[in-house]
Amino acid sequence: MNRGWYWRLGTVLFVVVAAFVVLWPSIPRLSTPWVRSHIPFRLNEGLDIRGGARLSYDVQIGQAIADRRVRAMEDFRAQLAGDFGIHHGEGRLTPDEITRLAERVSVVVGGTNREFVARFRNAADAGRVTDRLVSNRGLRRLGTSGTSITLGLDPREVTALEDSAVQQAIQTITNRIDELAIKETSITARGETIVVEVPGRDQSYFQQIRDIIRRTARLEFKILDDESPILDAVIQGHAMQGAPEGTPTPTAHPLPAGITLSQDFTTAGPGRNVSSPYLLSTGADARQHLAEYIDSIRQFIPEGRQILLGKADRGQNAAANAPESWRTYTVYSVAQVDGSMIDDARVSVDPQENRPYVQLTFNRRGGEVFARVTEENIKKRFAIVLDDRVNSAPVIQARIGGGSARITLGGDTDYRSVLREANDLVVVLRAGALPAPLSEGKQDYVGPTLGSDTIRHARNAMMVGIALVLLFMAVYYGAAGWIANGAVLVNLGLQLATLALFGATITLPGLAGLALTVGMSVDNNVLINERVREEMRGGKTLRAAVDAGYNHAFTAIFDGHITTLISGVVLLQYGTGPVKGFAVTLLIGVIANLFTGVFATRVVFDWLVRGLRVKSLLGS
């Protein structure tokens, strides 16, 4: 045997041993805990095999653009307030500044999701909107009629937003899933579709994941207007003092049954003790009752104010099964602090009340803004608003620097459900808000029992298929058939090892693909063996025939594999989910085939015909 042969033998043995090492931890019967903890590679089973859920989402980019427009409107308002001398310096408009600005201009949304209209009260103010001002703000002037100016987002910014919205959504979903500490979840995107694959467990668990993914998680801090005359004015039907021009005088809206007017005794600034009215309702439909009443008076609420709902605190003595209460909060609609200013959120437990709550930590900018806002609003109340629902409204006692804030939860529910609510909230707060709402595209759920049943069938089918092929080859070619069979088994091992190496998942179509590559991989040896037989009929010795057979068969084998390679690459590019798994096995199969079917079998043939000088190998 020459030197080249030893090298080739060494290569084959190395690959076989390496493949075994990679697969070792995935074979429970052969591996020890030591092996499992020191070799990181695993064969992952796809969802269709082990059970789990696959959720697809479409990112509604149109909505992200509309949201961007709203922010542009706020920017624009701030710019105008600066130009009109109403507002100075950086930072957001104060509630008072908003009211003053609203007397000169109203900025409202326009016809499409990327337009808005500024309606000025007089022409001189409208004249201040120069083209430079517009372009500095990244906007386009779309039209002017009288004192109304229509503005739109810059198309380039819209394009950039379209590109980044999906990426951002993936990032947010990934963060949320990470926070939930779910292992082996895959999140992938194609175009505007995001696919989340979650293994195992039951339906209610997936429902929780769906709810967490879908949640917009918009967190805002708004200052309460505890001196607002709105409620009194509306209930009794008289004009409001200090309301901006254009706010209609309310007609009397007596409170319907089930809603009561109540008072908070609180402070609305240093030394200003006030009694602030709010509406309260108790019972199963409390929230809806209040919402309906507020809907009916909404047109009288002055610009810059908002009436929000939240659960009412019923004190510690309330019975656990008492019906829930809801109440109103009158707030300034501008959000002083929002979710983007949060650095971290964690669940803590209040030692006195033994209740879990969420502790927020602001990032640098958030800390600065929060410090400034708390300083300006000492002894006022601020509302923590999550997805348009007031969570709590504590009084600001002093400037809170470098701050953190606390969100209490859950009214009177039991410890465990409060803890769970706190955990879910922390997940969405830490992960950040979604850039755009998601629309579900496809849900796939495979229960664990169905999965295990299907896998049993598929595994059996694969075994039977492979056994049939091996048996056939042995009968047809005798010794050479066994060489081919050995190659097929090594091939199978190599493919599984490659899958484990890349952490790819085995799906059901992937299993069928494995069986199929076994059927196809013997084609190499069939081609070679047939050619060797032909050469021997032409009068060659086995040794010369083996050389010639391998050389002649190779071009056909190579061409054939290239075409399979092409199909595999295309499938990988355009396939989804299980089909992608199939494409991966197909591609790995091509390479493993060439290695075992041509390279490895040649080593054995050469050893037999050169080393052992065997004269007959091919049966018949």
Added chain:
Amino acid sequence: MEFNKSHRVYDFMGIRKYWIALSLTLALVSTVLLFKPGPKYGIDFLGGTELTVQFDGAIDAGRIRAVLDRMGHDHSEVVPTQRENEFLIRVEKSSPIDAARSNQIRQSVIDRLAGIEHGGTLGDFRLSPGGDHLVVQFNDSTLAGPRVATLLRDAGANVRGDSALQMGATDDHRWQVPLVGIGDEIFRGLVGDGGVGTSGRLSASVWVSPKAGAELRYAALRAVLYSIVFIMIYVAFRFDLRFAPGGILALFHDAVVTLGFFVVTRKEVTISTVAAILTVVGYSMNDTIIVYDRIRENLAKRRNIRMLDVINVSVSEMLSRTILTSLTVVLSVSAFAIIGTGVIRDFAWAMIVGVLAGTYSSIYVAAPLTEWIDSRFFHPGELVPVAAETTATPAPPAA
């Protein structure tokens, strides 16, 4: 053991016109079938909802169907699975609301708004692309989230949760109203009051929105076309012009016949079928190339005989290989075709049909076309006499 032990050269090409006629018929019939009645697309492509429910008590399909009919799912399919009291239930709807229902709800919302003080008027009203929520927008409205949800619920929409989510600016009055998924709706309808009268568990469920289905259809078509184009380019580059058209025609023939088989047997065309067809395309090309390779080799060796005879010699020489390989491939997937379930079983059948078609088409589609192109364009008018070799053993191949 050995096939074709006598090493005869069979006159494959002598009877080619019958086989070509058969191929043409098969391909034509398959093509016609693809348009009428057309393939039965699976849920992946059409969108829809599919549930597998394991019932706790004994139950028959008729009972389930009756409940589904009552819920308004006319074209439902109820198929027992291999396990006891387990059924696969499939409905066409992927959204709890169809276009007609959506219009009804819209009208009802408009009517109800007229009765609500400061409710405003309805602006935008549409079903989300995924069919999982409604988007409504009001003009001059004062409605808040819980109220919007109630309004839509009263109008007949099966709203999930107790509040609509506001989208965009407050002044825009645009709301997203989540709907109860159709899978949940059906499952609850089946096991709840007025259902089939027994409890059960959801073993599996798939829900595909019509939009996702359409996108997948497009992606699958693109995958097949691209891989055919790339393979075509490779063959044109690797062999000469006489060979490429035959290979491509054979490939189309196999893909069409396999699809035709799916139409005739009413098997569902799913994304896995597309994978199977791509594999068939790969196999067909592989097989054709191996036959071509031998024809090319023999053409170079015997310049003075007719192309037809070269093909006969080549195909005969390759006969045992052809039988062996197609047999092993069929053997390897046959177990899936017999004991496999669902998608895998269909995949296996597609492979079996495709492999048989692919093997046959190399001989009677690809080779004859190559011969015809050769005689028509490369050697017109030449009729080299037959070298009386039809039964002789082939000359020993060169070392």
